Amino acid sequence: MKARTIVVIPAHNEAETIETVISDIKKEIKTADILVINDCSTDRTEARIRCVKGCTYINNVHNMGYAMSVQTGIKYAKENNYDYVIQMDADGQHLSSEAKKCLDAAIEKNADIVLGSRFKKNTGYKSPFFRRAGTSLFESLIRIFCHKTIKDPLTGLQVLNRRVIEYYSESGAYPEYPDAGLIIEMLMKKYKIIEVPVKMKQRKNGTSMHDGFFSPVGYMIKQLYSCVIIFIKFVGRRYE
Amino acid sequence: MNNLPFIVIAIIIIIYIISSIRREKLSVSVSFAWVLFCIAMLVLACFPYSLDWVASLLGISYPPALLLTICVSALFIMSFIQDKKIDELEQKLTNTTEELNILRAKKNGKK
Known part of the structure; x- marks a missing residue:
């Protein structure tokens, strides 16, 4: 039986790129369904999504942020019995051909979570200073806490299997930033996480949630704190 | 050590916060401010003269x-x-x- 797959795309003011992203996915991953979560965009994102045929979308009642939009998508996937969720960004950074590679790896290697990694092989991806600093900081934290090397813990391109879909949709404590802390949690709970080297495009338009100075610094402090707390939370139950 | 009660109180609060998180009664992001508060309390209790130092810096007698x-x-x-x-x-x-x-x-x- 073929695995049922859904691509979950949270979108906030991505009118310029959303159509191309969806049509690329349709070309590359033909069997997958597409779900866009429109997080109260103030531009023409919704109109653009409506133009595309065969694409389901959810309009959030209020602005819930990236993480809760993703969780909405995951819950939808659980309700509708999907086997795999592909998590992608709407800004065109993630290529659907690379997402397909991650999905194939998940099926082939029977992994619970596949992370699309920019840094596993040198793909020529240049990221701003704070992002690089954050990446190496969280990489070493994960190595200390879980004895595993994850080269790109802040990636937004992920493939999740049924087990993880169920776990995330029931999790009351789904974090504000679903990256490093969540990876530590899943590693400590003995989920199988693998990384697949992927190419990514540089961001062309729109703003990232990690732009500026205060936002990334605040993010790093909060995320550092939550990594430590999550480690303390699960350390006693590691072998349950 | 007349600051011992404060040290004990701060530690008890931190333990309580962490055990609440472990039982999923409190989210990690909400706990952040309270843990900071407790750490500040611990620092002040361990080094009470730091308060005098800061006060003299700000010109508070x-x-x-x-x-x-x-x-x-x-x-x-x-x-x-x-x-x-x-x-x-x-x-x-x-x-x-x-x-x-x-x-x-x-x-x-x-x-």
């Missing part, structure tokens, strides 16, 4: 006044943030309920 000012402003800020949050939640709840009511009306119409 009576250090306990600084402590009280900091505490009162911290509580003031926290209560303001909470008020804002409650307001925000109330608006979101109203919106969600309205949407739900509209959905129900649509469903009733289909019958």
Whole structure:
């Protein structure tokens, strides 16, 4: 039986790129369904999504942020019995051909979570200073806490299997930033996480949630704190 | 060591916060401010003269006044943030309920 797959795309003011992203996915991953979560965009994102045929979308009642939009998508996937969720960004950074590679790896290697990694092989991806600093900081934290090397813990391109879909949709404590802390949690709970080297495009338009100075610094402090707390939370139950 | 009670209280609060997180009664992001508060309390209890030092830096002749000012402003800020949050939640709840009511009306119409 073929695995049922859904691509979950949270979108906030991505009118310029959303159509191309969806049509690329349709070309590359033909069997997958597409779900866009429109997080109260103030531009023409919704109109653009409506133009595309065969694409389901959810309009959030209020602005819930990236993480809760993703969780909405995951819950939808659980309700509708999907086997795999592909998590992608709407800004065109993630290529659907690379997402397909991650999905194939998940099926082939029977992994619970596949992370699309920019840094596993040198793909020529240049990221701003704070992002690089954050990446190496969280990489070493994960190595200390879980004895595993994850080269790109802040990636937004992920493939999740049924087990993880169920776990995330029931999790009351789904974090504000679903990256490093969540990876530590899943590693400590003995989920199988693998990384697949992927190419990514540089961001062309729109703003990232990690732009500026205060936002990334605040993010790093909060995320550092939550990594430590999550480690303390699960350390006693590691072998349950 | 007449500051020992404060050290013990701060440690007990931190343990309580962490055990609440472990039982999933408290979210990690909410606990952040409270853990910071406890750490500040621990530092002050362990090094009481740091307060005198900061007070003299700011030109305050009576250090306990600084402590009280900091505490009162911290509580003031926290209560303001909470008020804002409650307001925000109330608006979101109203919106969600309205949407739900509209959905129900649509469903009733289909019958």
